[in-house]
Amino acid sequence: MITMANNAHLWYAKHRSWCFALIMSIAGTLLALLPAQAQELRANVTVTTGRLVNNNTSRKVFTTLQNSIREFLNGRRWTDEAYTPAERIECNFLVNITEDLGNNTFKATLTVQATRPVYNAGYLTSLLNTQDQNVVFRYVEFQPLEFSDNRVVGNDPxxxxxxxILAYYxxxxxxxDADSFAARGGDDFYKKALNIVTNAPDGKDIAGWKPFEGNRNRYWLQDNLLNVKFARFHDVMYQYHRQGLDMMYEDMTKGRNAVMNCLNMMYAIYQDIPNSMLMATFFTAKAEELQKIFAKSPPQEKSRAAQLLAIMDVTNAAKYQQMK
Known part of the structure; x- marks a missing residue:
């Protein structure tokens, strides 16, 4: 028995490299059989410079910044949920640098767009299409982009x-996205956005996080999303997408009726709180789609939809009136 043990030991010592390679190969095969897990976003990132007041900064810095933002958004896990590659949310982040303030500090606008696939349609519906005018930040080339929910402000505001700002959006x-698939599905994410607003960086050039800095900023969007006065908005998000758009493949009339019901719910919100940021954000994302949904509806329904939309979304009122 001792001889057999010694022989086995000698055999392993002689072939240990081969054994290790075999074990790693088997482990790799087993891992490949596990369900694939991916990050939540598939974000396209573009950084543009336009006409900078101070053009001394190397253009290469902005290319590096663009790659860093893309990795920041796509390379980290934002939730504990398992997302397959097909479930990743398609979105766009466009950073337009408008001014070089010196000392590696820049002023910019940020346009954020996000979409959601509609069931059996090959069509992406817009969830968010917004522009943030209050983006000021410091970036040193190759400086890592770091963020923690527990310490939002970091070492350098x-x-x-x-x-x-990137984490907030x-x-x-x-x-x-979660609201559009499950009733009140997005609450936990809105609370994380609130945490960022509550603990946001502060400084003389930093804006957009406080209620007194305007009525269309980051503060007001998250406030509306968590405010009980807008509770019906979350019902709208769910019914509009799951009972409306997703249903249109099987029954166009039933799906359109669900969207019409959503407009009635939105109008009830509007009557209580007109001109809110949340309403403006919703219609900026949905205006063109709503026109198409009701373009071929019965005259009475089309007229009612146009009337409600023109009242709630004054910016596009003329377009809605053409639907009648």
Missing amino acids: LASNLTA TYIILGL
Whole structure:
């Protein structure tokens, strides 16, 4: 027995490299059989510079910044949920640098767009299409973009402002997407956005996080999403997408009726709280789609939809009136 043990030991010592390779190969095969898990976003990121006041900064810095933002959004896990590659949320982040303030500090606008696939339609519906005018941040080339929900402000408020803004809109996107698939599905993500607003970086050049800085900013969007006065909005998000758009493949009339019911619910919200940021955000994303949905509906329904939309979304009122 001792001889057999010694022989086995000698055999393993001689072939241990081969054994290790075999074990790793088997482990790799087993891992490949497990369900694939991917990050939540499939974000397309573009950084543009337009006409900078101070053009001394190397253009290469902005290419590096673009790659860093893309990795920040796509390379980290934002939730504990398992997303397959097909479930990743399609979104766009366009950072337009408008001014070089010196000391590696920049002023920019940020356009954020996100979509959701409609069941059996090969069509993407817009969840969010918004522009943030209050983006000021510090970025040193190759400086890692870091963010923690537990310490939003970081060590440098101007550097942290960029990652806080990106994380904020990521949670808003995740919340709207979850709301569209499950009733009140987005609440936890909106609370994470609130946490960022509550603990946001502060400084003389930093804006958009406080209620007194305007009525269309990051503060008001998350406030509306969590405010009980807008509770019916979450019912709208669910019914509009699951009972409306997703149903149209099987029954166009039934799906359109669900969307019409959503307009009635939105009008009830509007009567209580007109001109809110949440209403404006919804119609910026949905205006064109709503026109198409009711373009071929019966005259009475089309007229009612046009009337409600023109009242709630004054910006596009003329377009809605053409539907009648």
